[in-house]
Amino acid sequence: MLVLGLETSCDETGVALYDSERGLLADALFSQIDLHRVYGGVVPELASRDHVKRMLPLIRQVLDEAGASREQIEAIAYTSGPGLVGALLVGAACAQALAFAWGIPAVGVHHMEGHLLAPMLEETPPAFPFVALLVSGGHTQLVRVDGIGRYQLLGESLDDAAGEAFDKTAKLMGLRYPGGPEIARLAEQGTAGRFTFPRPMTDRPGLDFSFSGLKTFTLNTWQQCRDAGDASEQTRADIALAFQEAVVDTLTIKCKRALKQTGLNSLVIAGGVSANSALRQSLEGMLAGLKGKVFYARPRFCTDNGAMIAYAGCQRLLAGQHEGPEIKVQARWPMEQLPAI
Numbered sequence: 001m002l003v004l005g006l007e008t009s010c011d012e013t014g015v016a017l018y019d020s021e022r023g024l025l026a027d028a029l030f031s032q033i034d035l036h037r038v039y040g041g042v043v044p045e046l047a048s049r050d051h052v053k054r055m056l057p058l059i060r061q062v063l064d065e066a067g068a069s070r071e072q073i074e075a076i077a078y079t080s081g082p083g084l085v086g087a088l089l090v091g092a093a094c095a096q097a098l099a100f101a102w103g104i105p106a107v108g109v110h111h112m113e114g115h116l117l118a119p120m121l122e123e124t125p126p127a128f129p130f131v132a133l134l135v136s137g138g139h140t141q142l143v144r145v146d147g148i149g150r151y152q153l154l155g156e157s158l159d160d161a162a163g164e165a166f167d168k169t170a171k172l173m174g175l176r177y178p179g180g181p182e183i184a185r186l187a188e189q190g191t192a193g194r195f196t197f198p199r200p201m202t203d204r205p206g207l208d209f210s211f212s213g214l215k216t217f218t219l220n221t222w223q224q225c226r227d228a229g230d231a232s233e234q235t236r237a238d239i240a241l242a243f244q245e246a247v248v249d250t251l252t253i254k255c256k257r258a259l260k261q262t263g264l265n266s267l268v269i270a271g272g273v274s275a276n277s278a279l280r281q282s283l284e285g286m287l288a289g290l291k292g293k294v295f296y297a298r299p300r301f302c303t304d305n306g307a308m309i310a311y312a313g314c315q316r317l318l319a320g321q322h323e324g325p326e327i328k329v330q331a332r333w334p335m336e337q338l339p340a341i
Ligand SMILES: Nc1ncnc2c1ncn2[C@@H]1O[C@H](COP(=O)(O)OP(=O)(O)OP(=O)(O)O)[C@@H](O)[C@H]1O
Pocket: 009, 010, 082, 083, 111, 115, 135, 136, 137, 138, 139, 162, 163, 164, 166, 167, 178, 179, 180, 181, 184, 271, 272, 273, 274, 275, 276, 277, 302, 303, 304
């Protein structure tokens, strides 16, 4: 089955063509980062308007790249939540209009299920069951995954998501948006051991997270250094490293706990923060100790993209699921509400 996937939940317009027999045929992405950077974060109205501009040219581009014609497309998958309502509506309206015009089915995809299944597009995909750590701009969740749509939430962030903590901390330290890659880059120049930051909520049982206090701790450290007349690039790098180490360590400790609790030794990491190489290294070390394996997507499929939506949609379409003609999206949508296939 040849599926066109459309992603518009936030500030990336992603389009891809996935074939259930031949795999991923083409994918294209337009990132709005430059558009939002001057504001230090995503401006929802600007995001929606830009998706409108980008969608059709990107669809033409993936068709060209795949050497396919629109008559060959058998179904359309689009992100129907969670995300920014205006941005989601652009993708949903476009998908439903094309599906109606072409006389093919359309299926709404849960954005986080898309992230979760993105490692399935790689050469060695994970096998069910596994524990998934979803670490993105809006989510930090540990999930037991027994199959597609068979999700049990084990723990989540009580305040900021990990990616959000990276972004906000970076902003407080005068770095550019998005903060995750900026902090990761700066941390490479950092001096290990100069600062040690707390590992929030690791001293008590449970699998929930909290990153808001760590962000404040980082800001206070940066301000104290500045007040003492030390606002050097080296100090900024040392603080970035201490912050990243604290996040990575905290995530690693909780993942280890989740694997122990479930008796599994297969871990999937997905979402933008799963592109972080310090996190990958730390988790790989931990899983080696458990004789297990960690799975993740190539960096460009860690952040938002159309390929993960085309893939997830294709699995649901093959199981016979699709939408009616309504244009429906959901800003909030717990993943556990999804039907199993
Ligand atoms: N190398 C990296 N290290 C740490 N964080 C990173 C890295 N690369 C990207 N990120 C972070 O990933 C986030 C973006 O990921 P993603 O696109 O999956 O999130 P989102 O779509 O905004 O949120 P959600 O998927 O929860 O709706 C940003 O917070 C960004 O700072």
